[in-house]
Amino acid sequence: MKKLIVSLLKEKKFFEIKNQLNELNVVEISDVINQFEVPEIVIMIFRLLKKDKAADVFSYLDSDHQEIIIHASTDIETRELFDELYFDDIVDIIEEMPFDIVKKILKNTDKKDRHLINQLLKYPDNSAGSIMTTEYVDLRKNMKVSEAIEEIRKTGKDKENIYTCYVTNESGKLEGVLLLRELIAKKDSTLVSDIMSTNFISANTNDDQEIVADLFKKYDLIVMPVVDHENKLLGIITVDDVLEVVDQEITEDFHKIAGITSPTDDSYLKTNIFTMAKQRIGWLAVLMISDTISGNIIQGYESVLARSIILTAFIPMLMSTGGNVGSQSSTVVIRALALGEISPKNAFKVLKKEFSIGIIVSIVLALLNFLRLIMIEKINIPVAFTVSITLVFTIIISKIVGALLPLLAKIVKADPAVMATPLITTISDAVTLVIYFSFATTILKL
Secondary structure, three states: OHHHHHHHHHOOOHHHHHHHHHOOOHHHHHHHHHOOOOHHHHHHHHHOOOHHHHHHHHHHOOHHHHHHHHHHOOHHHHHHHHHOOOHHHHHHHHHHOOHHHHHHHHHOOOHHHHHHHHHHHOOOOOEHHHHOEOOEEEEOOOOEHHHHHHHHHHHHHHOOEEEEEEEEOOOOEEEEEEEHHHHHOOOOOOEHHHHOEOOOOOEEOOOEHHHHHHHHHHHOOOEEEEEOOOOEEEEEEEHHHHHHHHHHHHHHHHHHHOOOOOOOOOOOOOOOHHHHHHHHHHHHHHHHHHOHHHHHHHHHOHHHHHHOHHHHHHHHHHHHHHHHHHHHHHHHHHHHHHOOOOOHHHHHHHHHHHHHHHHHHHHHHHHHHHHHHHHOOOOOHHHHHHHHHHHHHHHHHHHHHHHHHHHHHHHOOOOHHHHOHHHHHHHHHHHHHHHHHHHHHHHOOO
């Protein structure tokens, strides 16, 4: 598509470009625009869109392209564009923009909208309040079904979600929830109070967004009301916002598992190399220094290695297996903790399970390794047995360490993901070497 548009631009066939864009949905159009870096081309393509489609496309553009368009827009164009956007999208855009762009956006919103935007911006980062929208359908319990439907007809066009309606009293307190399908299935004279549900799930404005995402998953929700400490309805969170939260949390956990600190929201190619180096160097430095422990252990057993140099050949395999086994256990436990499947109080059951798995895995791998050493590598039986029995203990201990560290992190209220691959590998390496050389000196009489 990009090549086609470039070709049409060179030939100045703007009407043809407009027709091509109209055949795409808003996400596909935003993907096309995001591929262009030249501001003049970005602006030209965006201005070829129909007004009712432009706002939807704009919300899917990356922040750099949004900034280009706002810079080039007049005050009237900016006002018209942001009048079509939902409040949660406006807040997301403002949070990504430099001060001069934010100033331009706020200048071109009316007083009421500006107040709501500022209110949303004041909520803590990653809280329910920061990701909610104020565009919801608000009904009264003394309304008849016919009145409620008429209210939805009048106000629904500007709401982000009309399928779930909220019933509040005169002071704004949330009293019930009502689905649109229930409304249209009832007689016009039926009162809203007779069909609304008072059993609903809500979030507080200060609740962490990860807690909100868990509630969405647990109760299979597509929208959730957000209230303050007085149970006043302030907004709603929709499932598309939750999907973004899940994406953020998964990305953050992946970075922490890899030992990368302070991950950014920017894409890989747009992140400054010095920023990326700063994120990575901290853990790498810690691990490099901690690896001196392994070096000191090996130095302490130089005499053993000198008498049986063949033992050196199996150190990498043993250390690698220990690290891999520990990483497997930690990954599974971290996921279970994140999903709420386990908690620190289940520590004994978790350790028992990982210990049992460790026994099965270690015996199978040790037997395979023993047969490989004596049949393929032609290693003598005492050395093969020493390596294989080390493998058994290494796997079992690494399994336990991999499961235990995330649980300990949860107990001390640290992020379990931090206790993942890097730290576990370091501990596992040291333990593996101690076990290996202890068996070597005992079995081989070195």
